[in-house]
Amino acid sequence: MEYISTRGSAPALDFAGATLAGLASDGGLYVPREWPRFSSEEIAAMAGLPYAELAAKVMAPFVAGSLTEERLLELTTEAYGRFAHKAVTPLVQLDEQNWLLELFHGPTLAFKDVALQLLGLLFEEFLGRTGQNLTIVGATSGDTGSAAIDAVAGRDRIDIFMLHPHGRVSDVQRRQMTTVLAPNVHNIAIDGSFDDAQATVKRMFNDTAMTGRFNIGAVNSINWARLMAQVVYYFAAALQLGAPHRKVAFSVPTGNFGDVFAGYVAAQMGLPVERLIVATNVNDILHRALTSGDYSQGEVTPTAAPSMDIQVSSNFERLLFDLGGRDGKALAEQMAGFEATKFMQLTNAQREGAAALFSSARTDAAEMSAAIRWGWEHCGEMIDPHTACGIHAARTSGIDPSIPVVTLATAHPAKFRDAVERSTGHRPGLPSRVGDLFEREERCTELSGDYAAIAEYVAAHAVPKG
Numbered sequence: 001m002e003y004i005s006t007r008g009s010a011p012a013l014d015f016a017g018a019t020l021a022g023l024a025s026d027g028g029l030y031v032p033r034e035w036p037r038f039s040s041e042e043i044a045a046m047a048g049l050p051y052a053e054l055a056a057k058v059m060a061p062f063v064a065g066s067l068t069e070e071r072l073l074e075l076t077t078e079a080y081g082r083f084a085h086k087a088v089t090p091l092v093q094l095d096e097q098n099w100l101l102e103l104f105h106g107p108t109l110a111f112k113d114v115a116l117q118l119l120g121l122l123f124e125e126f127l128g129r130t131g132q133n134l135t136i137v138g139a140t141s142g143d144t145g146s147a148a149i150d151a152v153a154g155r156d157r158i159d160i161f162m163l164h165p166h167g168r169v170s171d172v173q174r175r176q177m178t179t180v181l182a183p184n185v186h187n188i189a190i191d192g193s194f195d196d197a198q199a200t201v202k203r204m205f206n207d208t209a210m211t212g213r214f215n216i217g218a219v220n221s222i223n224w225a226r227l228m229a230q231v232v233y234y235f236a237a238a239l240q241l242g243a244p245h246r247k248v249a250f251s252v253p254t255g256n257f258g259d260v261f262a263g264y265v266a267a268q269m270g271l272p273v274e275r276l277i278v279a280t281n282v283n284d285i286l287h288r289a290l291t292s293g294d295y296s297q298g299e300v301t302p303t304a305a306p307s308m309d310i311q312v313s314s315n316f317e318r319l320l321f322d323l324g325g326r327d328g329k330a331l332a333e334q335m336a337g338f339e340a341t342k343f344m345q346l347t348n349a350q351r352e353g354a355a356a357l358f359s360s361a362r363t364d365a366a367e368m369s370a371a372i373r374w375g376w377e378h379c380g381e382m383i384d385p386h387t388a389c390g391i392h393a394a395r396t397s398g399i400d401p402s403i404p405v406v407t408l409a410t411a412h413p414a415k416f417r418d419a420v421e422r423s424t425g426h427r428p429g430l431p432s433r434v435g436d437l438f439e440r441e442e443r444c445t446e447l448s449g450d451y452a453a454i455a456e457y458v459a460a461h462a463v464p465k466g
């Protein structure tokens with residue numbers, strides 16, 4: 001499979017190249033040149049497969065030319081063997097219509113493990129072939145950092161530098177990063193916000209003094225391989241609920257539009273998806289874009305669902321590209337306008353295309369808390385504040401009662417136990433797999449938000465390309 005940039009001028013790459021590059025050199029994001037499509041019979045034949053086998057089947061067309069299906073199966077077996085539940089992403093029934101897809105059984109308690117456990121193995125595989133070294137630089141508001149660090153700790157040819165805003169991540173999130181003492185893991189707490197950390201990372205990708213010496217790689221969801229791995233659990237859930245003979249709707253707690261875009265990809269591949277509900281918190285740029293076509297960046301308001309406190313959703317660009325006739329030149333102009341003015345109006349084709357599959361809902365603090373209470377009091381399920389936005393959106397969606405609605409449970413309730421306790425009066429216990437997290441030694445470097453100081457730190461500790 002070949003990968004092309006959404007902005008039309010970067011060279012096409014194979015799967016291995018797109019995985020290692022992360023961002024395209026023209027500032028765009030890589031997407032497959034075309035969507036592979038499964039027939040109804042092919043989808044029916046996937047029913048009942050163990051998760052690792054289903055994953056290899058669904059992803060095989062995307063990795064063709066870079067990995068055989070046999071090798072891919074070895075990697076998915078290793079990645080998903082580390083999950084605490086044999087089903088990897090088990091499905092739980094809440095009421096007649098609503099289901100919960102539990103994506104938090106990986107090592108760091110959020111759905112990001114599903115993709116990052118595999119991505120760590122893919123990096124190692126492709127770097128081993130070229131003999132090159134990779135310097136991963138990322139910014140995190142909590143969940144991506146811990147999942148990425150767990151996935152690459154101790155791996156050959158990889159260094160990871162993870163920036164987080166000092167004092168603004170939860171104690172569980174911080175310790176999941178800073179107690180990993182492998183020598184290739186470098187935690188940096190910066191003075192400033194998540195957006196400041198993110199801006200530093202973007203600047204480093206464009207700093208030729210750095211990119212000339214180091215292979216700078218990405219682990220956030222601009223990396224195509226992450227979205228690809230997330231397509232699999234849409235198939236897993238829908239197959240259990242009767243696909244391809246029955247349609248299924250999904251409600252997806254959304255920040256950077258990565259997880260829900262994976263649902264869009266599943267639909268393009270032939271999975272019968274009735275609707276994708278984009279669930280936002282009060283940081284509702286996507287809800288506004290999908291209801292009125294107005295994509296304009298506001299101020300970020302901190303909420304109890306911090307991984308959705310985002311005002312610019314990077315992966316929305318991939319949808320706009322696909323819906324706008326895959327015209328990279330036109331999209332590059334549209335995105336340049338947005339970057340200059342912080343505002344863009346969707347075209348009619350983009351609005352109508354989105355409306356055919358997506359709807360959206362915004363959840364405020366009181367509604368979030370009510371949804372957590374509903375899960376506990378009516379279904380006996382603890383749900384985290386991110387998942388609560390999905391539940392609120394699902395229950396107010398008005399979808400035909402004969403169609404199952406699956407809400408993606410993106411984090412374990414214990415990862416956000418203070419908020420869950422405030423809503424239910426019960427404190428969720430940490431699962432045993434996090435072990436003695438609160439006893440372990442922490443290691444972290446504190447730096448000011450100054451770009452030069454951060455670049456100097458990375459340059460002093462990273463291994464050059466090779």
Ligand SMILES: *Cc1c(COP(=O)(O)O)cnc(C)c1O
Pocket residue numbers: 110111112143144221253254255256257258259260307308386387410411
């Ligand atoms: C990252 C994250 C989200 C948002 O996912 P996107 O792919 O960025 O839309 C939602 N919930 C949790 C718990 C997360 O960690």
